Amino acid sequence: MEGIIAQIFNGISLGSILLLIALGLAITFGLMNVINMAHGELIMIGAYTTYVVQTIFINYFPEGLFDWYFLFAIPAAFILAALIGLVMEVTVIRFLYGRPLDSLLATFGISLVLQQLARSIFGAPNVGVQSPELLSGAVEIFSMSFPISRIFILILVALCVGFMFYYFYKTGNGRRIRAVMQNRDMAASLGISTRKVDASTFAIGAGFAGVAGMALTLIGPIGPTLGTAYIIDAFMVVVVGGVGMLLGTVAGALGIGVFNTIFEYFTDASMGRVLIFVLIILFLQWKPNGLFSINTRKLD
Amino acid sequence: MLQLKDVESGYDESMVLRDVSIKVKQNQVICILGRNGVGKSTLIKTIMGVLKVQGGTIAFEDKELTKASATIRSKAGIGYVPQGREIFTTLTVYENLLLGFESNPNKNKEIINKVYKYFPVLQEMKNRNGGDLSGGQQQQLAIGRALIAEPKLLLLDEPAEGIQPNIVEDIQNVILDLKNETKTSMVLVEQDLGFAKAVGDYFYVIDRGTVVFEGSELIDEKVEKHLSI
Numbered sequence: 001m002e003g004i005i006a007q008i009f010n011g012i013s014l015g016s017i018l019l020l021i022a023l024g025l026a027i028t029f030g031l032m033n034v035i036n037m038a039h040g041e042l043i044m045i046g047a048y049t050t051y052v053v054q055t056i057f058i059n060y061f062p063e064g065l066f067d068w069y070f071l072f073a074i075p076a077a078f079i080l081a082a083l084i085g086l087v088m089e090v091t092v093i094r095f096l097y098g099r100p101l102d103s104l105l106a107t108f109g110i111s112l113v114l115q116q117l118a119r120s121i122f123g124a125p126n127v128g129v130q131s132p133e134l135l136s137g138a139v140e141i142f143s144m145s146f147p148i149s150r151i152f153i154l155i156l157v158a159l160c161v162g163f164m165f166y167y168f169y170k171t172g173n174g175r176r177i178r179a180v181m182q183n184r185d186m187a188a189s190l191g192i193s194t195r196k197v198d199a200s201t202f203a204i205g206a207g208f209a210g211v212a213g214m215a216l217t218l219i220g221p222i223g224p225t226l227g228t229a230y231i232i233d234a235f236m237v238v239v240v241g242g243v244g245m246l247l248g249t250v251a252g253a254l255g256i257g258v259f260n261t262i263f264e265y266f267t268d269a270s271m272g273r274v275l276i277f278v279l280i281i282l283f284l285q286w287k288p289n290g291l292f293s294i295n296t297r298k299l300d
Numbered sequence: 301m302l303q304l305k306d307v308e309s310g311y312d313e314s315m316v317l318r319d320v321s322i323k324v325k326q327n328q329v330i331c332i333l334g335r336n337g338v339g340k341s342t343l344i345k346t347i348m349g350v351l352k353v354q355g356g357t358i359a360f361e362d363k364e365l366t367k368a369s370a371t372i373r374s375k376a377g378i379g380y381v382p383q384g385r386e387i388f389t390t391l392t393v394y395e396n397l398l399l400g401f402e403s404n405p406n407k408n409k410e411i412i413n414k415v416y417k418y419f420p421v422l423q424e425m426k427n428r429n430g431g432d433l434s435g436g437q438q439q440q441l442a443i444g445r446a447l448i449a450e451p452k453l454l455l456l457d458e459p460a461e462g463i464q465p466n467i468v469e470d471i472q473n474v475i476l477d478l479k480n481e482t483k484t485s486m487v488l489v490e491q492d493l494g495f496a497k498a499v500g501d502y503f504y505v506i507d508r509g510t511v512v513f514e515g516s517e518l519i520d521e522k523v524e525k526h527l528s529i
Contacts, residue, residue, distance in 0.1 A: 175395050176402070179388050185350045186386040191374035191403025191449070 002144055007265055008258070013150045015257025016157040017219070019250060020212040021230045022237035023160055026249040027205030028085075030238050031181050032198070034093055035100050037107040039234055040227020041114035042206045045084055046077035046213025047222040048118060051129050067132040070214070074156075077210040084114075085206020089199045097198070111227065118224040129217035149218040156215055160208060161250060167204075168246065177201050181244075240280055242290030251291050256280075301326050301361050301485060302347070302378075302453055308355035309346040315354065316342040317509045322487075324453065329479050329486045331500035333493070333518075333527060339509045340489045341383050344457045347487065348380045349373040360453070374403040379451030383458050383489075385442040389431030393422055396430050396441055400448025415444040418474050436467035443471065447478075453485045454478070460492060468492075475499055493518075493527070 021043060028036045050073040057069040088110060096103040135152050138145040168174035179187040180197045188194050216222065216230075233256075241252030259279060264272035284290075302324040310316035316339045324330050332340050345351040347358065349370035357366045360376055374380070387396050397415065401407055416423040419440040425433060433441060439459060446454060456475070460468040472495055478484050479499060490496040496503070497518060505513035507526040513519075 172398075175391065175398060178391060179399055182388050182390060183386055185370065186380075186382065186388070187399075188370035189348050189350060189374055189380040189382070190399050190445070191371055192399070193371050 002142075006144055007261055009146060009150075011258035011261035012254060013154065013257070014261055015254035016150075016154045017215070018233055018237050018257050019253035020153065020157050020160065020215055021209070022234045022241075022249055022253055023157075023164065024205040024207070024209035024212065025234045025238050026241070026246060027164075027208065028202055029235070030241075030243050030245070030249065031177070032097075032201060032205070033100070033243070034097070034202070035104045035107065036093075036205075037104060037231065038088065038111040038114060038227075039107075039209055040229070040231035041111045041118075042081045042085060042209035042227070043213040043216065043230055044118060044222070044224065044227040045081045045114065046210030047129075047217050047226055048122060048127075048213075049073065049077040049080045049210065050214045050217045051122075051127055051222060054129050067134050070132055070135070073214050073217075074211060077214040078207040079210075081210025081213070082203040082207030085209075086199060086203040088206070089202040093202060094195070094198060115224045115227075122224070124224065126221035126223035128221045131218050135218060153215050153218065156211070160211060161246075164208070164246060173200070236280060240283065240290055242292040245290070245292040248290055248292035255291075302487075303359045304347070304356065305359075306356035307343075307346060307353055307358065309342060309351050309353055311342075311351070315509070317346065319356070320506075320509075320511055321356075322504060322511070324485050324487060327479075327483050327485060328501045329475075329488060329499050331496040331503045332487065332489045332506060333496060333503060333523070334506035335527065338506050340506055341457055342509075343506065344380075344382075344455050344487065344489060347373075348378060348455055350380075374449070377403075377452035379403075379446040379449050379454045381439075381442050381446045381454070381456045381459055383461065385435075385438040387430040387433075387438050387441050387445070389429060391430055392427055393430055393433065393441055394426040396445050397422070397426075397448055400445040402449070403451075404449045406450065411448050411450065415447055418447070418477075419444055419470070436463040439463055439471065440467065443474065451484065453487070456486060456488045458489050458491060460490070460495070472499075 024042065025036065025039050028034050028039065050070070053073040053076050054069050057066050092106050092110065093103060096106055131149060135149045138147045139151070168178065176187070176192050176197050180192060180194050184194055216226065237253045237256060238249055240256060241248030241250070256276060260272055260276045263275040267275065304320055304322040307320045308315055308318055320343060322330070332343060334340050342351060346353060349368060353366050357364065359365060360373070360378065363376065365373055365376065388399070397412055421437055422441055422444055425437065430438065430441060443459060459471050459475070475486070475488070476499060478486065488496070488499065502516050503514065503518050504511050505523045505526050512526050513523050
């Protein structure tokens with residue numbers, strides 16, 4: 001019984017990490033159809049931002065305040081990644097809408113540039129971010145221990161998803177974004193500035209990648225190639241969930257997380273990985289549009 | 301208030317419209333007539349800015365808008381009810397209506413009630429997705445959405461096409477009401493000659509991408525060969 005609960009927790013925890021790294025991509029790829037190969041590097045930027053915020057706290061703030069650096073790191077990572085995303089959109093991406101192959105190549109190029117930039121600034125070796133005291137250790141429930149950092153990531157993901165749902169479905173900006181993504185010409189004919197919506201939407205997607213990077217510093221060391229390790233997973237989650245569907249991304253991430261953990265439990269890490277890919281390939285044969293797809297009355 | 305001079309327009313390489321000149325005055329209803337495929341929708345899309353002008357000029361209220369985007373033209377006061385409604389199927393009816401406010405500096409929600417009065421079904425369905433509506437209801441939504449913007453000039457592209465007769469009547473009544481009660485100018489693409497004659501102040505007949513007849517009255521002998529199938 002305890003083993004099962006532990007596995008379920010591990011599965012959900014892995015799912016929450018997958019979801020966090022895929023959230024930004026659910027916007028840039030899922031909603032805007034931009035194959036953004038630099039998504040991983042936006043995650044990396046968030047991670048390094050956290051590292052920088054931590055270093056500032058170590059050097060300039062009294063020791064007692066150190067634990068709170070991560071509260072500043074979250075908005076800092078979001079804003080910096082969003083700004084770099086905005087620059088990407090304005091200088092490159094906007095010329096490539098509707099040209100998936102070109103945007104794939106261009107964003108891959110951007111990812112290499114960003115990696116090299118990180119190497120030049122921070123050096124090639126990995127750097128470690130010290131987890132705050134508050135988030136290290138574990139809580140014991142019924143003689144099972146759950147790492148606090150994992151629980152923190154779970155809560156962070158829940159907050160991010162909640163915020164995204166609110167933003168996309170309850171605010172005027174969200175309404176404009178959904179309108180533009182569904183029918184660009186008609187949205188423009190109603191007076192919506194599609195340029196502004198494109199740029200800000202891409203920046204928001206990039207910002208969420210930054211938050212994911214912040215969370216990854218709690219799990220392990222960070223380096224210039226941090227993003228490449230996660231980019232495949234992120235695309236996998238969005239495709240399985242159904243392109244364009246936020247809810248699908250949530251379900252896809254948790255599903256992959258849980259199945260991955262189960263497979264690894266019965267086999268080993270690499271075999272589990274193989275099995276999850278087999279499962280996804282089979283699943284996409286059955287449902288090519290992913291878990292959720294847009295179904296509405298088609299007229300004329 | 302709207303003036304097109306020698307406008308040329310089309311899709312990519314193929315030119316659909318040639319040398320089209322049209323004038324719309326304040327509070328005037330212009331009817332565009334013509335057979336299928338002669339460029340009526342292309343003309344409407346060119347006025348809205350969905351299609352780029354390849355030659356000639358477009359001016360609206362003495363402002364040059366030839367190169368302006370649809371966003372800017374919408375904000376200048378041009379409203380658009382496209383052929384095939386083009387409502388946002390994954391947004392709710394209410395959200396679709398709210399998008400009408402984007403180009404209206406007056407954000408007073410009272411206007412929505414006016415639209416509900418014209419089309420009560422929109423109020424009943426306000427929380428449903430736009431895609432759940434029938435074709436006629438979607439057309440009502442598309443018109444309602446355009447009215448919320450309170451446009452100075454309203455472009456209507458075959459608003460009665462493929463819709464059950466009782467809703468066609470509702471829509472025609474709304475158009476008549478707009479003509480009689482407000483200062484809105486309209487450019488109406490219409491297949492129903494009877495209704496066109498009833499509501500139109502001035503007529504343009506288009507054939508093969510260019511204006512072949514214009515006048516404040518439709519003279520049957522002159523337009524027949526361009527309209528009959």
